[in-house]
Amino acid sequence: MQIDLAALASYVEATLDCSSEHEDDAFTFDFQGERIYCERHRSYFRLEIADEQFQLPRF
Secondary structure: OOOOHHHHHHHHHHHHOOOHHHOOOEEEEEEOOEEEEEEEOOOEEEEEEOOEEEEEEOO
16 A cells, blocks of 8 residues: 555545535545545544555544
């Protein structure tokens, strides 16, 4: 995986709660050439990138 995780965190914070394209609680999106699966939870986003999983807090 060659994703800049800091850039991904900034993108998630600035985009996923504000975009009408990402209104569902589970969806996929493309970032830096990777397909990312996202689940929106009350206090965090769970992201799956290839075989790795990450949790990012929601603000």
